Amino acid sequence: MRTVAKALRRVSEGKASAQMEAAEWKRKYELERERNLQLKHKESVLDSCLSASQTERLENVKNRILRHQSEQVEKCCGKHGICSHEILWNEDTDSRSRFAHSMSIGKALFRLYWGCNGEKNGQHKRDIVSFERGNITTAERSSKQIFLKWESRPRTVLIFTKPNSVSVRALCSEMVRWLKDHRKMDVYVEPRVRAELLMEGSEFSFVQTWEHDEEISHLHAKIDLVVTLGGDGTVLWAASMFKGPVPPVVPFSLGSLESENYKEYLDTVLKGPISITLRHRLQCHVIRESAKDELDTEEPILVLNEVTIDRGISSYLTYLEVYCDNSFVTCVQGDGLILSTTSGSTAYSLAAGGSMVHPQVPGMLFTPICPHSLSFRPLIFPEYVTLRVQVPFNSRGHAWASFDGKDRKELAAGDALICSMAPWPVPTACLVDSTHDFLRSIHEGLHWNLRKSQSFDGPRGS
Numbered sequence: 164m165r166t167v168a169k170a171l172r173r174v175s176e177g178k179a180s181a182q183m184e185a186a187e188w189k190r191k192y193e194l195e196r197e198r199n200l201q202l203k204h205k206e207s208v209l210d211s212c213l214s215a216s217q218t219e220r221l222e223n224v225k226n227r228i229l230r231h232q233s234e235q236v237e238k239c240c241g242k243h244g245i246c247s248h249e250i251l252w253n254e255d256t257d258s259r260s261r262f263a264h265s266m267s268i269g270k271a272l273f274r275l276y277w278g279c280n281g282e283k284n285g286q287h288k289r290d291i292v293s294f295e296r297g298n299i300t301t302a303e304r305s306s307k308q309i310f311l312k313w314e315s316r317p318r319t320v321l322i323f324t325k326p327n328s329v330s331v332r333a334l335c336s337e338m339v340r341w342l343k344d345h346r347k348m349d350v351y352v353e354p355r356v357r358a359e360l361l362m363e364g365s366e367f368s369f370v371q372t373w374e375h376d377e378e379i380s381h382l383h384a385k386i387d388l389v390v391t392l393g394g395d396g397t398v399l400w401a402a403s404m405f406k407g408p409v410p411p412v413v414p415f416s417l418g419s420l421e422s423e424n425y426k427e428y429l430d431t432v433l434k435g436p437i438s439i440t441l442r443h444r445l446q447c448h449v450i451r452e453s454a455k456d457e458l459d460t461e462e463p464i465l466v467l468n469e470v471t472i473d474r475g476i477s478s479y480l481t482y483l484e485v486y487c488d489n490s491f492v493t494c495v496q497g498d499g500l501i502l503s504t505t506s507g508s509t510a511y512s513l514a515a516g517g518s519m520v521h522p523q524v525p526g527m528l529f530t531p532i533c534p535h536s537l538s539f540r541p542l543i544f545p546e547y548v549t550l551r552v553q554v555p556f557n558s559r560g561h562a563w564a565s566f567d568g569k570d571r572k573e574l575a576a577g578d579a580l581i582c583s584m585a586p587w588p589v590p591t592a593c594l595v596d597s598t599h600d601f602l603r604s605i606h607e608g609l610h611w612n613l614r615k616s617q618s619f620d621g622p623r624g625s
């Protein structure tokens with residue numbers, strides 16, 4: 164966008180160099196158009212491998228998912244909720260004056276749109292772009308630091324703990340007691356943890372839990388705050404408990420400064436306002452070829468890190484076709500493919516050669532695993548696209564999908580996995596702010612760019 168703005172500004176100033184630049188852009192556009200036409204042709208050839216009814220069914224399911232998502236977004240975020248996607252006002256509110264303005268500066272009018280899931284119309288309309296005299300300026304940016312301010316006192320906390328860890332167990336019982344006695348909070352834990360606490364003493368009988376799995380789906384309605392005691396895996400576990408909206412999550416990793424000073428840190432969080440990172444999740448649907456109609460689709464699965472489609476125990480190459488919205492992306496021939504969130508960019512995707520991306524950047528990483536091709540580089544798609552990974556009928560073997568490293572599902576020939584951005588992100592409390600925490604995690608967790616400093620003595624540049 165900035166490049167286009169720059170080019171437009173230069174044209175209006177009548178610079179010859181801009182004319183050359185415009186000619187270059189035009190040439191690139193023609194090339195791109197030619198390439199798209201070729202891809203379309205390839206896509207239609209590939210599409211002919213699918214029966215017309217199957218393609219139609221996949222499209223129906225995709226549309227149903229998108230419809231459901233926008234309904235849910237409205238329900239969960241309200242009109243001006245933080246998860247709402249902001250879009251530019253779509254209606255021509257003052258077309259005459261804009262037309263007059265365009266005549267006076269001799270430029271063609273155009274508008275830019277932000278839409279929910281790529282749609283041009285949406286509920287949440289807000290001007291975030293203005294167009295004045297050929298300059299494009301954004302009034303707001305989507306990736307600002309977000310703060311959480313409590314409107315009323317948080318009263319209910321749910322604690323998740325990593326299993327089989329003595330130090331986690333000790334910290335958990337201490338924290339539970341402190342939250343109850345000193346902060347008068349209602350404390351929930353998982354049934355396993357409650358049983359462990361009761362083994363320590365009956366004074367923990369105030370701790371609440373749930374008996375049936377169905378109750379988990381109502382947790383978000385009564386929990387104000389989630390605390391995790393463990394590593395990244397415990398945060399993934401906690402997030403997986405919430406199939407819809409997620410309360411703010413405060414992660415504690417054992418041995419860290421914040422876990423040693425947990426009282427001060429929790430007090431800061433309970434008082435607010437605090438910086439949070441809004442971690443996007445992906446919503447994955449497995450569509451079976453054998454499903455008789457679109458109602459047979461399986462429950463969607465939400466992932467905080469990634470969904471992986473790989474060869475499982477098969478020794479054959481995976482063969483997958485990938486589509487982005489209605490465009491053919493590529494065929495994956497290799498060990499598999501990772502569709503990752505930006506939060507997950509420092510996990511499996513990183514190990515497969517994907518880039519590390521700040522978790523507040525909205526996007527979907529597309530990272531092949533050991534592709535048998537010299538030119539297959541990872542990609543990052545914008546947040547609003549829907550990706551479809553299809554096991555073609557001529558694939559030699561089945562593929563396996565796994566979600567945040569768990570819950571493997573077999574994908575047979577003809578099955579597909581549809582993946583889009585989920586409307587319910589995971590808000591995690593920051594120690595300082597999103598950027599500071601991200602940099603700290605890659606420095607301390609991954610030792611990013613750690614290198615011995617070069618000694619001062621030795622050859623010098625002139």
Ligand SMILES: NC(=O)c1ccc[n+]([C@@H]2O[C@H](COP(=O)([O-])OP(=O)(O)OC[C@H]3O[C@@H](n4cnc5c(N)ncnc54)[C@H](O)[C@@H]3O)[C@@H](O)[C@H]2O)c1
Pocket residue numbers: 394395396397399468469506507508509510511512514566567568608
């Ligand atoms: N080759 C690999 O690097 C590889 C292979 C399989 C799975 N994984 C990752 O493991 C995750 C599951 O984690 P788990 O704890 O349940 O399994 P686990 O106990 O096997 O731990 C995997 C490791 O990945 C780290 N990790 C997880 N999410 C991370 C993130 N967002 N950023 C940085 N590091 C992260 C964890 O801290 C842990 O050290 C999967 O979502 C996947 O990303 C990585």
Ligand SMILES: Nc1ncnc2c1ncn2[C@@H]1O[C@H](COP(=O)(O)OP(=O)(O)OP(=O)(O)O)[C@@H](O)[C@H]1O
Pocket residue numbers: 323324325326353392393394395396397398399400
């Ligand atoms: N409450 C829970 N119930 C069941 N399994 C859990 C729970 N919390 C975490 N796990 C699982 O335990 C494993 C280890 O968790 P976690 O990553 O938090 O531990 P860790 O050893 O501290 O990891 P790290 O490498 O990040 O330091 C993960 O596979 C995770 O899914």
